[in-house]
Every structure is written in structure tokens, then in C-alpha cells.
Amino acid sequence: MCLSFLLFCERPKSDNILPIAIKGGKAIFEYLFCHSSANNKIYTNTVKESYGYNSSRIGVGIHCLSSEVANFIYNNIYNNQTYNLQTDISPGSQTAILNWWGTAVEADIKAKLSGNIIYKPYLAGTFTGSNISIVPTSGITGNSVAVEGIAFGLNKEIFLSFDTHQTITTTQSNQNGTFSATFIVDTQTPGTKVITAQDSSGNLATTVFILLPPTFLKVVPSYDLIARNQEFDVDVRIEDVRNLAAVQAYLLYNPNLLEVIGIQNGSFPSGAFVSTKTTAS
Numbered sequence: 240m241c242l243s244f245l246l247f248c249e250r251p252k253s254d255n256i257l258p259i260a261i262k263g264g265k266a267i268f269e270y271l272f273c274h275s276s277a278n279n280k281i282y283t284n285t286v287k288e289s290y291g292y293n294s295s296r297i298g299v300g301i302h303c304l305s306s307e308v309a310n311f312i313y314n315n316i317y318n319n320q321t322y323n324l325q326t327d328i329s330p331g332s333q334t335a336i337l338n339w340w341g342t343a344v345e346a347d348i349k350a351k352l353s354g355n356i357i358y359k360p361y362l363a364g365t366f367t368g369s370n371i372s373i374v375p376t377s378g379i380t381g382n383s384v385a386v387e388g389i390a391f392g393l394n395k396e397i398f399l400s401f402d403t404h405q406t407i408t409t410t411q412s413n414q415n416g417t418f419s420a421t422f423i424v425d426t427q428t429p430g431t432k433v434i435t436a437q438d439s440s441g442n443l444a445t446t447v448f449i450l451l452p453p454t455f456l457k458v459v460p461s462y463d464l465i466a467r468n469q470e471f472d473v474d475v476r477i478e479d480v481r482n483l484a485a486v487q488a489y490l491l492y493n494p495n496l497l498e499v500i501g502i503q504n505g506s507f508p509s510g511a512f513v514s515t516k517t518t519a520s
Contacts, residue, residue: 271301279309283366283390287341289319299325303333303354310334312415313366313390317341319351326354333357337389337415339366366390369444371436377449382424384434384448391416392440401425401448402432412438424450456488470500 271286273279286300298320303309304327316323316338323340326333332355339362340348352358371388378384386399391412399420401407404427410420418436429452437443459474475488492499502515 273301273303273309281309281311282313285315286323287315287318298322301325303328312337313362315339315341315366322353323351324353324356324358326356328354331355336360337362337417339364369436369438369442371434371444371446373434373446373448376447377451378424379451379453380424380426383421384424386418386420386422386434386436388412388418388436388444389416391418391436391442391444392438395438395440395442398437398439400433400435400437402427402434424448455483456486458490474505476505 271281271284273281289298289300300316300319300323301311302325311324311334316335317340324333324335334357336357337360338358340351340358342348343361343363345361348358348361369388369390371386373387374385375382388397391397393412393414393416395412395416397410397412397418397420398406399408399410399422401422401424404425407425408420408422410418412418427450429450432448432450433445434448435443435445455477457476457478459476463471465471473490475490477483477486504513504515507513
């Protein structure tokens with residue numbers, strides 16, 4: 240349930256006073272009115288369910304008036320009757336990126352905005368705090384992992400940890416509190432690994448990476464394009480493994496499409512027992 244009061248944000252009269260940042264806590268605002276609030280940052284607030292203010296601004300969640308603007312970022316602004324955000328700024332634009340507008344459908348977002356507003360990129364869900372995402376989400380030792388984070392401290396050093404490897408890499412957040420970084424998966428026991436990102440202000444987010452056992456049995460090439468009646472070679476390789484006692488490998492093929500011409504043993508350690516046979520399936 241939202242609080243029934245208004246918040247007016249104006250730039251201080253003196254040019255010697257630094258810009259302010261309005262950071263929300265548990266309060267939920269019903270209406271924000273910004274006038275001449277240049278360079279101010281308004282973030283981590285919730286503005287919702289506005290159904291009336293005066294005859295000209297009925298149901299507007301946030302109203303910006305002036306040729307100077309505030310920067311809205313990481314807010315939840317939704318379910319306001321007429322507009323979630325309205326600006327009279329001209330010819331400039333109002334910056335309101337990385338906010339949750341109550342929907343991830345762009346057409347529905349635009350329908351609740353009035354004026355020249357930069358709203359992309361926008362959040363795909365409710366803002367709850369610092370967050371990181373990774374690509375890929377699983378892999379083996381030696382793989383490269385890309386990490387992206389949002390809602391960290393502005394222009395802060397970011398420390399990334401990979402499970403038992405503390406501070407596997409560092410990076411810097413930008414003026415919006417976002418960052419991108421990469422690291423190489425080091426040697427650890429396979430399983431679920433926790434990736435942690437933390438800035439020098441204490442903002443923290445985690446996600447998990449599945450570290451797979453090393454793949455020591457490989458087919459080279461893994462795929463190929465061949466013509467009818469063309470001969471080609473396929474190597475079955477055992478790589479990057481120690482103390483291997485035994486392995487049983489099956490290479491399946493369609494006998495209506497392929498014919499095995501011959502099988503040759505590769506380089507095995509002295510004394511190794513190798514047995515091969517062909518069975519159509």
C-alpha cells in the first residue's frame with residue numbers, strides 16, 4: 240500500500256551546491272514532481288498507483304517540468320492511472336533507463352509514457368537490488384565466462400569471485416552502476432560453483448555456474464559436409480586425462496548412408512590393449 244503524500248524535487252538555488260540523489264528505502268511514493276532538478280539522480284524508489292493529484296495531472300506517477308532534467312534509474316514505476324512518467328521538457332529528453340514499468344512489453348511501456356523520454360534499456364522484472372548474469376551458465380575448466388551486472392555503486396571497483404577462487408578478476412562500474420567483465424574458469428572440483436560480484440560500497444550479487452567434468456573423449460571433426468561417394472576420416476581421440484584405466488566408446492552411424500572402409504589404431508601407450516569392431520545399427 241502506497242503512502243499518501245507528494246514529493247517535490249527541485250534543484251538547489253545556489254549553483255555551488257552539488258546535485259542530490261534521492262534513494263528510496265521502504266517508502267512507496269504516490270507522486271513525484273521534479274522541477275529544475277538538473278543532474279539529480281532518483282533511484283531505487285517505487286512510484287505506483289497514482290490516481291489523482293490535480294485537474295491537469297490526474298493519475299500521473301512522475302511529472303517533470305523544466306528544460307533541465309533528473310535522471311531516473313533502477314526504480315519500479317507502474318500501475319499509475321494515466322502515465323507512469325510525463326515530461327514537458329523540450330527540445331531535450333528525459334533519461335529514465337533501467338527501470339521496471341510493470342511490464343516487459345515495449346508497446347505497453349510506451350503507452351504509459353508522455354513526452355520525449357529515453358526509457359531503453361528497461362528492466363524485464365521488478366527491481367530488487369544488485370544483479371548479475373553470466374554467459375555461458377555451464378562449462379569446463381578453461382572456458383571463458385562473460386559477466387554483466389546492474390545496480391552496483393556508481394563508478395566503483397567491482398570484485399568478482401569464482402567459488403573458492405577469491406577475486407578471480409576486477410573491473411569498474413560505469414556512471415549507471417553497470418559493468419561487464421570476463422574471466423577464465425580455473426581448475427576446481429566439478430559441480431555447482433557460486434560466482435559473486437561485490438563493489439567497494441558493499442553491494443553484492445551472486446549467481447551459479449555448473450562446472451562440468453572435463454571432456455576427454457572427442458570426435459574430430461565434430462561435423463562436416465560431404466558429397467556422395469566421398470571418402471573421409473574421423474578421429475576418436477582421448478585427450479587431457481591421466482590415470483585412465485579403461486574406456487569403451489561407440490561410434491554410431493546409419494549403414495544406409497555410410498560405409499566403414501577401415502579402422503586403424505592410433506598412438507596408444509606401450510602395453511595398452513585396444514579392441515575395435517564394426518557393427519551396423
